[in-house]
Amino acid sequence: MTLELKKMNAPLVSIVVPCYNVEKFITKGLESVFKQTYKHWECIIINDGSTDNTESEIEKWTKQDQRFTLITQQNKGLSGARNTGLKNVNGDCILFFDPDDLLDENCLKSLTDLYQPEIDVVMGKSAEVYNQTTSILKTLEHYTITDKTLSDINFIELSIETPFSVVAWNKLYNSEFIFSNNLTFEDGIVHEDELWFFQTMYLAKTIIFNSEVTYYYNIGNQSSITKNYSLYNLKSYLTVIEKIFSNFYTPEKNQDSKIITGTYILKFQITVVSAFFRFAKKNKNITFKSEAEDLIKKHLTDFNVTDYKNKNAKELKQYKLFEDYGKINPETAFKLIRNIDKNTILKRIESIYLKYTFKDKL
Incomplete structure (x- = not known):
């Protein structure tokens, strides 16, 4: 044989x-x-x-x-x-x-x-x-x-x-x-x-x-x-994104491929940031929230995706909210994105308040 x-x-x-x-x-x-x-x-x-x-x-x-x-x-x-x-x-x-x-x-x-x-x-x-x-x-x-x-x-x-x-x-x-x-x-x-x-x-x-x-x-x-979330978990997720950004997104010459990789990274960033703040909301006594927020803000500033695509108006709105607010206050970005799926009077009022609070920083 x-x-x-x-x-x-x-x-x-x-x-x-x-x-x-x-x-x-x-x-x-x-x-x-x-x-x-x-x-x-x-x-x-x-x-x-x-x-x-x-x-x-x-x-x-x-x-x-x-x-x-x-x-x-x-x-x-x-x-x-x-x-x-x-x-x-x-x-x-x-x-x-x-x-x-x-x-x-x-x-x-x-x-x-x-x-x-x-x-x-x-x-x-x-x-x-x-x-x-x-x-x-x-x-x-x-x-x-x-x-x-x-x-x-x-x-x-x-x-x-x-x-x-x-x-x-x-x-x-x-x-x-x-x-x-x-x-x-x-x-x-x-x-x-x-x-x-x-x-x-x-x-x-x-x-x-x-x-x-x-x-x-x-x-x-x-x-x-996976059952024990810590600052180390967050750092690891951000490291993964940074490796993809540096090794695949930045050097990509083909624009179509760059857009696909950029979309993957942006969705990944939103997922990681949202997961952290959901965890922080359930665990109000964590001692590393401030340090984590600083890490996220630095990450989003240093690894900013500009090439991506959306498949619908809702997704585009999420991306734009994340772009506008993530580097300033990632928790605000998380709340605004979350509120898209919770279209109630209270959530609309909260979103208006959050945008008003940070409008001068945009």
């Missing part, structure tokens, strides 16, 4: 599993790997400086099945652990898996059935569950056209028009695509998936979406970084 035929019929899948203090989850997580109906895989498990019994739980699996490989390192964070995994994979394609979640038993079969050497990414369909179960609460955003190869498309624009999941896991990446583009995860931040998603979708030439749920995302893990 030729190498190309082997890749098409039974590609070797490298599953990269970053682990930090997941002794309560790792057994069920790795069991879901072990039970895959598709058998041609290797599982690279990175113990990222765990201080609990994670390593001993992993060793039970490495002793049972030689397809499991354990790598232990000092703590480098999620990005560092995934990057270590990338340095040690042997597969034709790569799947990232977080061990507090579960893979459907047909995950690899469903994704590899769609894989061909010319496809850069097979996009798996994910579902939210509570704890490590397969009882679906809801499915994550996923493109409606499935099982059909998509090419000659700007995938950043596609993600703007019809949003789909930005996480790194449950996507089968062509190894050649990853390594030929020197793709790695950004160290020193959280929410690194957001940057990885942009980079992969910007560079991808061909992708395909599967139609079946292949991954169960556990929203019940309260120790997850």
Whole structure:
């Protein structure tokens, strides 16, 4: 059998599993790997400086099945652990898996059935569950056209028009695509998936979406970084946006592509600012609100998008409000944008007052 035929019929899948203090989850997580109906895989498990019994739980699996490989390192964070995994994979394609979640038993079969050497990414369909179960609460955003190869498309624009999941896991990446583009995860931040998603979708030439749920995302893990918002979270989000701005928006020569990237950044900025002030409203005793506001204002001044497009009058109004007020008082911008969706007398009066208060600063 030729190498190309082997890749098409039974590609070797490298599953990269970053682990930090997941002794309560790792057994069920790795069991879901072990039970895959598709058998041609290797599982690279990175113990990222765990201080609990994670390593001993992993060793039970490495002793049972030689397809499991354990790598232990000092703590480098999620990005560092995934990057270590990338340095040690042997597969034709790569799947990232977080061990507090579960893979459907047909995950690899469903994704590899769609894989061909010319496809850069097979996009798996994910579902939210509570704890490590397969009882679906809801499915994550996923493109409606499935099982059909998509090419000659700007995938950043596609993600703007019809949003789909930005996480790194449950996507089968062509190894050649990853390594030929020197793709790695950004160290020193959280929410690194957001940057990885942009980079992969910007560079991808061909992708395909599967139609079946292949991954169960556990929203019940309260120790997850996404459950504990801090100033570090905000800084990380802003860093991601700044990387996209500096590496993709600023040097872009094609005006159509620049507009698409600018639109992506502007929507991302609005999302991040709005999320922070919703959090601040619910947590009135946070000690870093003032520092966060200063960070946001500096960010919006230094990374100002001027090339973008809107799809309707409401969206244009949101963009203009954000442009006019974000650098002066981002909380005011958030409130004005929020009030568009709450068209009551009180909200209209509040909006008039807010605009009047800041009119001399515009």
